[in-house]
Every structure is written in C-alpha cells, then in structure tokens.
Amino acid sequence: xxxxxxxxxxxxxxxxxxxxxxxxxxxxxxxxxxxxxxxxxxxxxxxxxxxxxxxxxxxxxxxxxxxxxxxxxxxxxxxxxxxxxxxxxxxxxxxxxxxxxxxxxxxxxxxxxxxxxxxxxxxxxxxxxxxxxxxxxxxxxxxxxxxxxxxxxxxxxxxxxxxxxxxxxxxxxxxxxxxxxxxxxxxxxxxxxxxxxxxxxxxxxxxxxxxxxxxxxxxxxxxxxxxxxxxxxxxxxxxxxxxxxxxxxxxxxxxxxxxxxxxxxxxxxxxxxxxxxxxxxxxxxxxxxxxxxxxxxxxxxxxxxxxxxxxxxxxxxxxxxxxxxxxxxxxxxxxxxxxxxxxxxxxxxxxxxxxxxxxxxxxxxxxxxxxxxxxxxxxxxxxxxxxxxxxxxxxxxxxxxxxxxxxxxxxxxxxxxxx
Numbered sequence: 001x002x003x004x005x006x007x008x009x010x011x012x013x014x015x016x017x018x019x020x021x022x023x024x025x026x027x028x029x030x031x032x033x034x035x036x037x038x039x040x041x042x043x044x045x046x047x048x049x050x051x052x053x054x055x056x057x058x059x060x061x062x063x064x065x066x067x068x069x070x071x072x073x074x075x076x077x078x079x080x081x082x083x084x085x086x087x088x089x090x091x092x093x094x095x096x097x098x099x100x101x102x103x104x105x106x107x108x109x110x111x112x113x114x115x116x117x118x119x120x121x122x123x124x125x126x127x128x129x130x131x132x133x134x135x136x137x138x139x140x141x142x143x144x145x146x147x148x149x150x151x152x153x154x155x156x157x158x159x160x161x162x163x164x165x166x167x168x169x170x171x172x173x174x175x176x177x178x179x180x181x182x183x184x185x186x187x188x189x190x191x192x193x194x195x196x197x198x199x200x201x202x203x204x205x206x207x208x209x210x211x212x213x214x215x216x217x218x219x220x221x222x223x224x225x226x227x228x229x230x231x232x233x234x235x236x237x238x239x240x241x242x243x244x245x246x247x248x249x250x251x252x253x254x255x256x257x258x259x260x261x262x263x264x265x266x267x268x269x270x271x272x273x274x275x276x277x278x279x280x281x282x283x284x285x286x287x288x289x290x291x292x293x294x295x296x297x298x299x300x301x302x303x304x305x306x307x308x309x310x311x312x313x314x315x316x317x318x319x320x321x322x323x324x325x326x327x328x329x330x331x332x333x334x335x336x337x338x339x340x341x342x343x344x345x346x347x348x349x350x351x352x353x354x355x356x357x358x359x360x361x362x363x364x365x366x367x368x369x370x371x372x373x374x375x376x377x378x379x380x381x382x383x384x385x386x387x388x389x390x391x392x393x394x395x396x397x398x399x400x401x402x403x404x405x406x407x408x409x410x411x412x413x414x415x416x417x418x419x
Contacts, residue, residue, distance in 0.1 A: 040361070046121075049071075194341040199314070211266040
C-alpha cells in the first residue's frame with residue numbers, strides 16, 4: 001500500500017506526469033516496444049530516484065512493460081507530494097513524502113524494498129546501503145540493478161573493490177547519453193532555474209564560485225558565464241583546472257575564492273568543500289548552494305555552530321548571522337538545490353537518462369544472472385539506440401558511412417593521389 005502525504009493532490013500530479021510525457025519521445029518509443037513485448041512481465045522493480053514528474057513517467061513505463069513497480073524518492077526534500085499522489089493513483093506503489101526526517105526517509109526506502117524486488121534502480125546508493133546492511137534478506141531475489149548518479153557510482157565501485165557488492169549493477173551515470181547531457185546541460189540549467197527562482201536576484205555582475213569542473217560543474221559555470229557572471233572555478237584535478245582556465249574562468253583554491261565570491265555552488269560529490277575557515281572570510285550576504293547528491297559539500301553543522309542567530313529569510317533560504325554581523329545564506333539546507341528548490345532537469349534531458357535506465361534494466365534482466373558481482377558500463381549499443389531515438393523524436397537525421405568509407409576507415413593502406 002502506498003505511503004504518501006495527500007491523495008487529494010493526485011490530479012495535479014497526473015497533469016505534471018502527462019506534461020513531461022509529451023517531451024520525452026525516446027522513452028516513449030521504448031515504452032511502446034516494451035509494452036508490446038511485456039519485457040518485465042512477472043518481475044518486481046524497486047526504484048529510488050527523485051520523486052518528481054520525469055521519474056514518475058519512467059515508473060509508468062516500467063509498469064506498462066509488465067513490472068510490478070515500487071517507487072520511492074532518494075532525498076527528503078526532492079519529493080513533490082502531488083507527483084507522488086498522482087503516481088500512486090496510476091497504480092504504482094509509491095512511498096514518498098516531502099520534508100521527512102532522516103528516520104522517516106529510511107523507513108520509506110525500506111517500505112519500497114519489502115516487495116523483495118528482482119531489479120532495482122538506485123540514485124545515490126541508499127538502496128544498496130540498506131541491502132548490504134540491516135535488510136540483506138530483502139535483496140535475496142535481486143538479479144541486478146542500475147545506478148543513476150556520480151555519488152552512487154563512487155559508492156558502488158568502492159563496494160565492488162572491497163568485494164561487498166551483492167549483485168551486478170549498471171553504471172548509468174557514465175553512459176554518454178547520460179553524463180554528456182544530463183550532467184552538463186540538465187544540471188547547468190536546473191541549478192540556475194532553482195537559484196534564480198529561490199533568490200529572485202540578478203546573476204549578471206556577481207562573482208560565482210563553482211567548486212568542481214566535471215560535467216556538472218562545466219554546465220553550471222557555462223550558464224553563469226552566459227548570464228554575465230564573473231566565474232571562479234576551484235578544482236583538485238589539474239587537467240580540469242586547465243580546461244576551465246582555457247574556457248575563460250579564473251581558477252584558484254577555495255581558500256582564496258572564499259573571500260571573492262557572491263554565490264558559491266558545489267558540484268564535487270565530496271564532503272567538506274566549504275567549511276568554517278571559508279565562512280570566516282566570506283562577504284556579507286553571500287549565498288551557498290549545493291548541486292551534489294548529499295548535503296555534505298557545504299558543512300552546515302560548522303556554519304550553524306559559528307552562527308549567533310539562524311533565521312529564515314525566504315522559502316528555502318536560511319540566514320546564518322555570524323558574530324561580526326555578517327549573514328550567510330544557505331539554500332535548501334545544503335541539499336541539491338535544483339531539486340530541493342526547483343523542478344529538477346528539463347524533461348527533454350531526462351528523456352535520455354531514463355531511456356538508458358529502462359534499457360539498462362532490460363539488459364540486466366537478460367544477462368544479470370550470468371554476470372559477476374561487479375559494476376558494468378552501459379554497452380555502446382544502448383547509448384547509440386537512445387541517441388538515435390532522441391534524434392528521431394526531435395525530427396533530425398544524420399549521415400551514415402558508405403561501404404567504401406567504412407573500408408577506408410578500417411584499413412591502414414595509404415592511398416596516394418593518382419596523377
């Protein structure tokens with residue numbers, strides 16, 4: 001039985017789900033094929049992804065393909081209660097509420113696993129944490145699964161290296177059709193959508209400090225620069241730092257950037273990126289936002305310990321007054337700002353990411369029983385399939401090699417021009 005906050009919100013949630021369906025043609029094509037074939041007939045799927053409209057549409061696609069779907073969120077603040085209600089009204093067992101405590105959040109995850117699923121979709125590794133801890137028995141039927149995000153992949157590979165991965169998992173995050181577009185263009189747009197909506201302040205002319213220059217950081221920095229901000233990048237990777245420099249960003253350690261920034265955005269997937277020593281030198285009214293999966297990149301505990309007063313300033317903005325009178329503004333409790341304060345990535349972007357998820361689960365269903373307990377890259381064929389479906393869905397075509405061109409590229413003979 002579903003666990004949601006308010007069933008009366010279902011109509012609003014269904015409207016959101018229907019809206020994104022119209023802008024996700026690749027997943028729609030996959031759904032049509034899988035529904036005809038009943039790809040997941042007789043199987044139970046538990047999915048833990050941010051509970052919003054695009055996720056809900058993926059759940060309905062898996063349901064249409066024959067699966068018994070149990071869906072929950074992967075962050076206490078990213079669940080949209082109307083979407084959860086709408087999804088539950090469509091027959092998907094849904095366990096998600098916005099703003100729950102850490103213990104309640106854990107209970108919702110466990111509830112989604114009690115069906116003893118055959119396949120899972122994880123986002124950040126929380127399902128794996130439970131299935132390798134106190135709830136191992138709930139994973140006894142699992143063939144395999146797929147992981148959505150960078151932080152979860154770090155956890156998966158660490159478990160696999162230590163020999164603690166209980167079943168094979170697909171690395172969806174590093175599929176080309178995921179991180180090329182989702183991480184760069186999706187994060188780049190949705191982070192700024194959320195920040196601008198939450199603050200209602202100008203970006204142009206501000207100094208924006210972006211911590212991390214992976215695909216997410218690139219997207220955030222690119223959008224900031226395009227809107228007229230002065231962008232500083234902090235990095236630990238010299239190659240990425242050099243790339244940021246060549247793309248017109250200033251590069252420096254966070255210790256130096258802390259006193260210059262007006263707005264800080266962390267995109268590293270690591271902890272303690274911004275800490276007490278940085279808070280001590282920040283400008284009055286600086287903003288702190290996180291675009292990583294967990295609320296550990298900006299050390300909120302240290303910020304609260306330093307503050308003489310903590311007070312709400314706007315919805316999703318908490319002010320921390322320091323002893324010298326400066327106020328620092330933390331957005332969305334330091335949780336991933338694009339979902340905790342916004343609507344997440346655009347539907348056109350998640351069309352590709354969730355198409356990869358659906359095909360990754362199909363691959364695991366067909367091959368998982370014969371795979372070692374390891375982390376597997378998405379096969380190139382799946383990436384190519386999704387990209388072609390996406391192109392078809394938006395009415396575009398590409399060239400194809402002729403047999404002569406294929407032979408030329410496959411050979412090594414030098415063909416000198418004839419006189």
